[in-house]
Amino acid sequence: KTEMIKIDRDDMDLREMKRAGEILKKGGLVAFPTETVYGLGGDALDETAAHRIYEAKGRPSDNPLIIHIADMEHLDKIVEEVPEAAHKLAEAFWPGPLTMIMNKSDAVPHGTTGGLDTLAIRMPSDPIALELIRQGGGYVAAPSANTSGRPSPTTAQHVYEDLQGKIPMILDGGAVTIGLESTIVDLTEEIPTILRPGYISLEMVQAVLGEAKMDKGLISSDSNIHPKAPGMKYRHYAPKADLKIVEGPVEKVVAYINEKAKAGKVGIICTEETKDRYPAGDVKCIGSRKSELSIASHLFAVLREFDEDGVDAIYSESFQAPGLGEAIMNRLLKAAGHQRVDVSDRI
Numbered sequence: 001k002t003e004m005i006k007i008d009r010d011d012m013d014l015r016e017m018k019r020a021g022e023i024l025k026k027g028g029l030v031a032f033p034t035e036t037v038y039g040l041g042g043d044a045l046d047e048t049a050a051h052r053i054y055e056a057k058g059r060p061s062d063n064p065l066i067i068h069i070a071d072m073e074h075l076d077k078i079v080e081e082v083p084e085a086a087h088k089l090a091e092a093f094w095p096g097p098l099t100m101i102m103n104k105s106d107a108v109p110h111g112t113t114g115g116l117d118t119l120a121i122r123m124p125s126d127p128i129a130l131e132l133i134r135q136g137g138g139y140v141a142a143p144s145a146n147t148s149g150r151p152s153p154t155t156a157q158h159v160y161e162d163l164q165g166k167i168p169m170i171l172d173g174g175a176v177t178i179g180l181e182s183t184i185v186d187l188t189e190e191i192p193t194i195l196r197p198g199y200i201s202l203e204m205v206q207a208v209l210g211e212a213k214m215d216k217g218l219i220s221s222d223s224n225i226h227p228k229a230p231g232m233k234y235r236h237y238a239p240k241a242d243l244k245i246v247e248g249p250v251e252k253v254v255a256y257i258n259e260k261a262k263a264g265k266v267g268i269i270c271t272e273e274t275k276d277r278y279p280a281g282d283v284k285c286i287g288s289r290k291s292e293l294s295i296a297s298h299l300f301a302v303l304r305e306f307d308e309d310g311v312d313a314i315y316s317e318s319f320q321a322p323g324l325g326e327a328i329m330n331r332l333l334k335a336a337g338h339q340r341v342d343v344s345d346r347i
């Protein structure tokens with residue numbers, strides 16, 4: 001049985017938070033909110049907890065977990081050495097939606113890192129996450145709390161859908177604020193490299209470090225160049241229906257999608273600016289183009305809703321880099337298995 005416990009982040013029930021911490025200390029699992037997505041936490045220094053996480057998610061065990069900490073002093077124990085760049089980025093963005101890859105120390109079992117000698121570390125900003133980490137012993141390994149392959153959970157209800165009966169406790173802190181997983185920056189490369197785009201953009205990292213680049217495997221259309229983060233190579237977030245992203249001038253995009261929506265049960269992902277221009281189909285507005293955050297925070301929930309509605313096909317408007325648009329398109333393209341339709345040349 002899975003307990004769902006409501007936590008008010010402005011007035012936390014410390015008895016419940018202690019109870020959650022005890023579960024972690026005994027090697028058990030607790031799902032919890034972060035500012036990005038919900039995480040499925042276990043003690044990062046306990047290999048059996050890592051095994052339980054992989055089993056609950058149905059995740060391949062070569063896909064490493066992110067270790068969450070709540071206090072800077074805890075960093076030294078788990079890494080070989082803290083690079084200068086990590087100090088600068090932590091100063092600028094922690095606690096917050098940035099994960100850094102460094103060389104691990106012997107304190108961290110290979111079971112947590114998918115066999116790698118490097119380690120992903122993040123200090124989340126959600127007070128519920130920080131309290132849980134402290135109550136649980138300081139080091140919480142947590143992937144997103146979804147079944148492997150499904151969209152990441154942005155509400156406690158999503159976690160419940162995927163993991164009920166498989167974990168003892170879910171801390172319910174309501175809907176998350178960002179809705180896309182953290183930016184991952186690899187500091188073991190000569191030039192700091194972004195392995196997964198997120199709320200913290202390449203430009204923001206460059207502004208702090210002077211130099212940083214995108215992983216070639218993320219931006220290349222050559223299928224022989226693979227992304228470096230093991231998790232980025234798996235098909236992800238895939239809704240049950242076939243999803244295509246439609247690109248081009250807005251007039252043509254709207255016309256193309258409307259033509260497709262004439263037959264069958266068609267899902268449409270659109271924005272505040274265009275939502276009244278789709279007369280047919282299962283139309284879902286994910287946010288306003290004036291606020292990329294509104295789009296990011298609803299994307300995964302909308303993909304899940306289409307699964308419930310049981311549509312035959314989904315067409316989505318497209319979004320632009322730089323900034324958060326880069327992360328939105330990265331997730332959308334993965335969900336679509338990289339299927340895009342360019343309608344610029346249609347008359």
Ligand code: TXA
Nearest residue numbers: 036038039064118119120143144181182229230231232
């Ligand atoms: O926002 C987030 O980061 C959320 C919340 C819960 O903190 N967590 C999350 O974890 O998204 P997960 O496990 O779903 O994604 C972790 C990603 C995977 O793509 C994994 O391959 C990559 O991080 N990763 C972990 N350790 C790595 C390492 N040592 N080297 C390269 N990539 C690594």
Ligand code: MG
Nearest residue numbers: 143144152181
């Ligand atoms: Mg994930």
